[in-house]
Amino acid sequence: MNDPAADAETILRTPRERARAQTIADIVRLGRGHLATHGAAALSLRAVARDLGVVSSAVYRYVANRDELLTLLLVDAYSELGDAVDAAVNALPERDFDGRFKALGRAVRTWALREPARYGLLFGSPVPGYQAPSVQTTPPGTRVIYRLIGILDGAYRAGALTVTTARTAVIPSALSADLEAIRSELGLAMPEELQANGALVWTSLFGAVSFEVFGQYGADTFRARDELFEHHLTVLAGMAGLVPDRNPRDALKSAATPV
Template identity: 60%
Template sequence: MEGTPRDRARSQTMADIVRIGRQHLSTEGAAALSLRAVARDLGVVSSAVYRYVASRDELLTLLVVAGYDELGDAVDSALGKVEEGDFGARLSAIGTTVRAWAVGEPAMYALLFGSPVPGYHAPAERTTEPGTRVVRALVQLWAQAYAAGAIQVPQGPPVPGSLAEAFVAVRAELGLDLPDQVLARGVLAWAALFGCISFEVFGQYGPDTFGDPAALFEHQLRVLAETVGLTDRA
C-alpha cells in the first residue's frame, strides 16, 4: 500500500467503515444504516467516524460504488475467459456472472437494483460510471456481434418515432452503429436480464416453484439471445 503511514491508516479506516457498513446493510437493511452503529462496531466514538464519512448518505454512496465496481470487475473477469468471437458464450458469461453475484450478495444487489432508499439520491457524478459497466458490456457485445454479422436483424413492430429520435442520441453518445430494431431489443434484453435475476433474488417466483433456478436462468438467457437475433458466431 503506497503513501505515508497516516495515509495508510486512513485508507484502512475507510475500508473498515465500508466493511462494517456492508455487514449492517445485510442485517439491518439500507434504510436503517446508521453511522453511530458503524462507529460502535468500529470501536470509536460516533464523532470520530464523521471525520471519514460525513453522513449516512455518504456511506450509502460508498457502498453503491463498491457494489457496482465489484460486480463490474466480476463481469470483466468472466469475459476475459471467453473467446471474443463466441458471442453466445459472452452473453452467458455476463448473465451468469451477474446472477451469481446477486445470489451471493442479495443485500448489495437490493441496494443497487431494488427499491430506492427513502431520502437518498445517489450522486450521478460518482455512481453513473461504475453503475453502467455491465450495460456497457452488453452494448459492446451487441455492437461487436452486429459488426461481425452474428446478429440477424429481427423483424418486429416498427420503432415509434419518438423512440427512434432517442436512439439517435444513444448511438452518438456510445459511438454505436446499430439499427433501431437491434437497439430496441437490446434494451429489452438488458431489462429482462435484471428482471429475471431480481425475481429470483427477491423471491418473486415463490419458494421451490422451480426446482433448478440456474437451469431456468440459462434458458431465459437463450431466449434473450434469440430475441436480440444473436447467433453464437458470425
C-alpha cells in the same frame, strides 16, 4: 505478480493517507454487514462506529453522514459486480458473442445470489430520502450495461447479429430520437431496431435475476432454478439476434478488436 503502478501508488502515499484509506475500507466492510443485517434504510454511522471501536465523532471525519456511507456502498457493490462480469466475459474468445452474453448473465446472477442485500441496494427499492450522486455512481453503475452493449454492437460489426436474425417491431419516432442520441454518444454501429431489442434484453435479464433474488417466484413454483435461468439466457440471446458459436476454434483464430 506485482503491479508496479499499485506499488508506486502505495509508496507515494503518506502513512496518514494509508491509514485513512484503511479506515474507510473498514467502514465500508462494516457497512456491508449492517446492510445485510438491517437493510439500507436502517444504516447507522453510530452503529458502524461502535463496531469499529471508536466514538461516532471519529467516524464523521471519514464519512460525513449516512448518505455518504450509502454512496460508498453503492460504488463498492457496482465495482465488484462490474469486476465479476468483466472476468467472466474476458475468459471467452473475443468473437464468441453468444457465449460472452451468457457469461455476463451468469456472472450477474451468481453475484446477486451471493450478495442479495447489495444487489437489493443497487436494483431494489430506493432508500427513502437518499439521492445517489451521479458523478460518483454513474461510472461504476453503467459498467455492466456498457459491457452488454459492447457485446451486441461487436456482434453486429462482425456480421454475427443482424436485423433479420432478431424479431423486431416498428420503432416509434419519439423512441427513434432517443436511440439515435444513444447511438451517437456511444459510437454504436447497430441500427435502432437492435438497440431497442437490446434494451429489452437488458431489462429482462435483470428482471429474471431480481425475481429470483427477491423471491418473486414463490417457494415451490420452480425447483430447477439453474435450468430456468439458462432457458432465459437462450431466449434472450435469440431475442437480441445472437446465435451460438458453431466453431470456437475458428473464433479464437479470427478474434480481432476486443468487445
